[in-house]
Amino acid sequence: MVDDLISTICPYCGVGCGINLKVNELGQLKSVEPQSNHPISQGKLCDKGWSTAYAVTNKNRLTQPLKRIKNEFFPISWDEALSTIAVELNQILDDSGPKSIGIISSARATNEDNYAAQKFTRTVLKSNNIDHCARICHSPTVAGLKQSLGSGAMTNSASEIFDTDLIMVFGADPTENHSILGGHIMQAHLKGCELVVVDPRKTRLAKLANIHLQLNLGSNIALVNAMLHVIIKEKWYDENFINERCNGFKYLAQHVAQLTPVSVEAITGLKAVDIYQAAKHYSQAKRAMIFYGMGITQYMSGTNNVISLANLALICGHIGKNGTGVNPLRGQNNVQGACDMGCLPNVYPGYQSVIDTNIQTKFSNAWQCDLDPLEGLTSMGMTKAALAGDLHALILFGEDPVVTDPDQNHVKASLKKLDLFVVAELSMTETAKLADIILPAASFAEKDGTFTNCERRVQLVNQALEPLGVAMGDWQWLQALAKKMGSDQLNWKTSEDVFNEMTSLNPSYEAMTYQKLAKNHGLQWPCNNENPTGTRLLHANTFPIGKARLISVNHTDIDEPTDDEYPLSLTTNRLHFHYGCGSMTRNSPLLERETPPGILFINPENANTLNIAHLDAIGVKSRRGYIETRAIITGDVPIGLVSMPYHFKEAPSNQLTNTAQDPVTKMPELKACAVSVIPLPKGVEPKSIQQLLEGD
């Protein structure tokens, strides 16, 4: 029986669906329902959204601060926890300087929390050592689109899916990872919109598509360059648009002049005629939208992959208009916001460079303190610095890098080397288990604030429940910690105060207020005095850099090809049942029941050769590690390719994945490495990684 219905935003992916929390007279969350009039989700939720109550109210939630003594955790008060952290941080600052401390904030926390985290880093710790998980999802988007277009976000909006003639989904599996948006694509396709899917796996959308280009792992640039070749050769490009809005066409045309579809058949594994057809359909469509995901970004060539998609859209003039654009599908509810808030080592809020002296002065005046003039460490940089003994303390919230970052053993070793490791979390994650102090975080249902979805829509999150136990919102404990360290830099009474300070420094958010967000179902940035009701469509008349840049890029091979010892390629994927490290979704008895705890998708032919039956226990080995899991035999993966979801701490794919990095953004090549698969003896259960490591 519902006593109250609180409208808020779903805490899962970057689509940002409207969700209502049903709270009973005892203040308990009983269930949820979709918001029927939400501009994006229109009365729909995916299975993760529907199971939100399990994630928030589960019995594994942390309710008080914990301190590690040897290998056990003991409850302590907030005062003791924060005092301990403050004393140690001050000591480390005195001994080793600001560079020896890092903060990893959370793409799952609110904008207010993230703004506070970067301000804490910059004004209290006095460095730019702040980063978050965008490093391993869309840092190449920010870097690539910034170079090509001048702004690293989705150029268009979700609603335009119903307003376009062709949708090209590139290295993304939206019905699994962004289900509601994936549903919109299905709906548009059923109404006649052409659908082109580029993916090594037969995704759900690939099964429905007009054209499915089932390319080899890591051959995106070769494919796009060949498409550019066709479009230029056949004069299917938009000459006016190129002349008026782009630089570099001549060089690009020269660059791809020899890159015929036939010349890339071997690299891509595609037939020249299919590449030709895809180029024709995309370029000839009146309006065409590109959506892309991790299949573009999680490569050593991630930034160049993004640039090549921008090239494709630009020469066809499929940008800056309704129903077009280059649209990254962002993974987490607030990964766009965490980037916008400046939780990145090179930029302040609003992507304002930390090494630009004018901007430094602006922030230094606003915050009334001196600021570090140098860029900080990325999250991978922090891991490396910790291993080298240069980073002594790390504060991390709402992330589980032990399960989600590449090379688990490397991550664990580095975290163990820290003198002080603080984790704020909802529940005991694999990462939290390594912490010295764990702080109980408030869930999204327990706080006010804002999330920014992947179409740049800033939406209000409304508190429905009291925090569990003594759990606290992130900006609140960061503020308390700053005070303990003797700083008054963080000094807000409400989330709205934090938001208002942020909007005064972030030009894209300038004209936003909580009242306006409430009235408009959120607002899309840029929202400033010129666009007081926000901006649905970017780059309509000009690019932030004036003319867009067509940048010639080359195909690069994946770092670790198969060989006799490791004859199969491994890629990673996600399941719609689960989210990230599974710390929220795996509390749902329904979602948890859907699969065994860890699976590997394998083609029937490979399974047959290896004598593996459906759901058999198997071992998977790469140069970096070994795990055990169960086989799912399916034609959805081609011969020679196996695929593994990364949600399961028992069988973490990052024991296997490669750490080779994109030179620009340090994005690891999570999408491709070489493995061998062996069947385990009949009747043997797969061992979890914890059991396997203890057995060593």
Place this chain on the structure above:
Amino acid sequence: MNIYLLDDIKKLQLHLTYQYQLHQIVKNNQGQSHWQQISTDQFPTLLHEKAQTSIKDFFFAQQENILVFNGEYFQETLPSPNPFVLFGVQSCDLVAVNYQDKFFKNDPYYQARRKHCLLVGLDCISPCEHGFCPTVNAGPGVRSHTADLILHPLVNQPLEKPQWLLIEGSEKGAMAIKHMTIKGQPLETAHWHYLTQRDLTLKACKQKFSDDSHINIAIEKINNNNVSAVFWQKVAIQCIGCSGCTSLCPTCSCYGTRSIKLPNDNISQERFWDSCLYEGFQKEASFHNPTAEAGKRVERFWRHKFSDGIATEFDRYGCVGCGRCEQTCPGVIGVHSIMKRIANDA
């Protein structure tokens, strides 16, 4: 059963609050209709709009503890709610509760809540979005055996002077208003010709529903086994297993259970809404699964809504025509979408 004329609906609401906790459909600040407990005597206006969530969770809780095992014996944890009234329930939801009453006939948890509830139905006098209750014999007028009291808004009344028919639907309903007075006077009995007027209004409402011949054509195809396995497989690609349809469907009643260890080492048995569209729903411990294929699951779901077999068991189809699944299905295979495809393509 008696019929009365009522000028002021607030009088009825107030009268019922003497005996019952009042729940009514209200709109939240985002304009969404939902059931809410009304704890003031500032009664909200009666809304002619179905709530997004049906009333089934008043009886069949989305998550509840059903047993505690303390190491020696099991103890049922039966709910004991105060008497409550659901005021202004649309016919589709009432027909669904009637259906659920049969399914949960011997379920002590459902019945413990159900017996404390008074249902006040509200006739729909205009069609709602996606609704097609007349086609499946579930509306727009409230079926007399499904509600304790029925409210019918009389048309042709001036806006500022609305008038209602109050119809007794059950003994329980009659008892609930037995001692109701207005300004010291008993309720005004209505002449039977008002019932004729009600019939005409409901008939006119039925005429206003948009063409849904695809529903009948598809029902026939389903029952004549004219829908191929290949067709089901094809449409099932679009099912992302969100559980939205089964959560919002007022007649879906599948549940699962799990044991949870309590801090005091007792074991609590919890039951929760399940969905037959989850792959794990019929999966056995050995991994054997009769509905491992998505096509089989989607087919099974729709057969439960429209097959003659179900109609024999429950005296009606499993679908009450509320259309909630059409709105909530991200895969575009809600009731109208799928029935159109069956009618046209299968």
